[in-house]
Amino acid sequence: MISLEHTRMFAAYNHWQNNSLYHAADGLTDAARLADRGAFFSSIHETLAHILWADRMWLSRFDMCEKPTVKGNQALAMFPEWDRLKTERQAMDALITRWTGELTTLRLAGELTWYSGAAGAQQTQPVWFIVTHIFNHQTHHRGQVHAMLTAAGAKPEDTDMFLIPAGLGFP
Numbered sequence: 001m002i003s004l005e006h007t008r009m010f011a012a013y014n015h016w017q018n019n020s021l022y023h024a025a026d027g028l029t030d031a032a033r034l035a036d037r038g039a040f041f042s043s044i045h046e047t048l049a050h051i052l053w054a055d056r057m058w059l060s061r062f063d064m065c066e067k068p069t070v071k072g073n074q075a076l077a078m079f080p081e082w083d084r085l086k087t088e089r090q091a092m093d094a095l096i097t098r099w100t101g102e103l104t105t106l107r108l109a110g111e112l113t114w115y116s117g118a119a120g121a122q123q124t125q126p127v128w129f130i131v132t133h134i135f136n137h138q139t140h141h142r143g144q145v146h147a148m149l150t151a152a153g154a155k156p157e158d159t160d161m162f163l164i165p166a167g168l169g170f171p
Helices: 006-026 030-034 044-061 072-078 082-102 105-109 128-150
Strands: 109-116 121-126
Touching: 006 044, 006 082, 006 105, 006 109, 006 128, 030 044, 044 072, 044 082, 044 128, 109 128, 121 128
Parallel strands: none
Antiparallel strands: 109 121
16 A cells, blocks of 8 residues: 555645646647647647546545546547646646645545446445556656657656655655
8 A cells, every 4th residue: 555645745746747747838839739649639738638637537536626527538628728727737736735635544545436437337446546546647648748748849847756846745
């Protein structure tokens, strides 16, 4: 099982990396952010929208926010405007930080049961496993965005965890 400190470290890392990617993407035009770059979710904007969609889906299962009203492959419909996507991302990062700050060892050791549209069935998993999945999912898709940004000539920050700036709450 992971520790509470581990969840809080990943929340800080998530916040730092999202800021890096969004700052780098700010230097591109809307057309460049929406251009199909051959990724699973096509574009920089759509992939970032999907990450936010997934964070909302998972945190809704913990009663931290409203459940998205569209499927994961329709996330762009929720956040078609760049400025709104950025604002919603910042709010979600604050929520994730709060959520991990409120987690307890007992809750982390417990289970979560939910209906998974992806699996088409009810699922039950340990909370620590789900928390790990949430942060792994973000990291996976942010890696795709990082590659698309770099190919577009933008310069996101390094992604190495040990380079997280001091003052972000970890270490």
